[in-house]
Amino acid sequence: MRLDIVTIFPEFFGVLDVSLLGRARAAGVIEVGVHDLRDHTHDRHRTVDDTPYGGGAGMVMKPEPWGEALDALLTPRSVLIVPSPAGHPFTQRQARELAVREHLVFACGRYEGIDQRVVDHYSERTEVRVLSIGDYVLNGGEVATMAMIEAIARLVPGVVGNPESLTEESHEDGLLEYPSYTKPASWRGLEVPPVLLSGNHGAVADWRREQQLARTRAIRPDLIEKP
Numbered sequence: 001m002r003l004d005i006v007t008i009f010p011e012f013f014g015v016l017d018v019s020l021l022g023r024a025r026a027a028g029v030i031e032v033g034v035h036d037l038r039d040h041t042h043d044r045h046r047t048v049d050d051t052p053y054g055g056g057a058g059m060v061m062k063p064e065p066w067g068e069a070l071d072a073l074l075t076p077r078s079v080l081i082v083p084s085p086a087g088h089p090f091t092q093r094q095a096r097e098l099a100v101r102e103h104l105v106f107a108c109g110r111y112e113g114i115d116q117r118v119v120d121h122y123s124e125r126t127e128v129r130v131l132s133i134g135d136y137v138l139n140g141g142e143v144a145t146m147a148m149i150e151a152i153a154r155l156v157p158g159v160v161g162n163p164e165s166l167t168e169e170s171h172e173d174g175l176l177e178y179p180s181y182t183k184p185a186s187w188r189g190l191e192v193p194p195v196l197l198s199g200n201h202g203a204v205a206d207w208r209r210e211q212q213l214a215r216t217r218a219i220r221p222d223l224i225e226k227p
């Protein structure tokens with residue numbers, strides 16, 4: 001898989017070399033390219049934004065630099081991902097779908113966003129996903145991009161040491177994860193649930209499933225699809 005990131009803060013992504021992704025890059029499983037949007041400006045001030053048509057506060061990112069930057073990266077087989085508070089929810093399902101694609105391009109917007117014509121133009125010629133990592137507003141798409149890259153990259157075969165650990169995770173089966181315990185069996189007067197020490201694997205599996213359902217009902221009823 002190849003990832004390309006377009007941002008006005010390329011230095012933000014230096015950390016990708018040391019994180020989980022570092023090993024994947026070293027193994028050649030994932031290639032990452034980071035690109036400075038300002039390299040695609042041609043005025044003395046390297047302008048990437050301007051005032052919004054129709055008035056209003058804030059600034060909007062100009063389409064021309066994005067067009068030049070994305071033309072240089074996108075192929076018909078790419079997926080263009082635009083993190084945005086106005087996007088479709090980024091979920092574990094999205095992460096699984098994107099983990100098997102060969103080329104992801106992340107467009108990190110800032111200010112009030114990117115001129116809509118950029119999404120409209122590229123939607124005509126490639127796959128575009130405007131995605132939200134949560135119902136809150138960040139100053140830019142960089143943090144959201146980092147979160148999505150981590151969620152996606154860890155699902156790419158060869159990135160995480162033990163693929164087993166990827167199957168029993170929150171949201172993998174649409175439910176929240178059961179509570180986990182390790183030694184010591186007693187800690188500050190708190191005991192590990194006895195079933196987990198019983199050696200009865202069937203009872204453990206039943207208990208864990210029940211815990212998943214109880215937790216999901218209590219914390220995220222929205223995840224339990226109505227029949």
Ligand SMILES: COc1cccc(COC(=O)c2cn[nH]c2)c1
Nearest residue numbers: 084109113132133134138140141
């Ligand atoms: C592209 O337009 C904009 C505008 C404003 C901020 C951002 C950055 O993304 C987020 O704030 C975000 C992503 N998921 N949840 C919040 C992008």
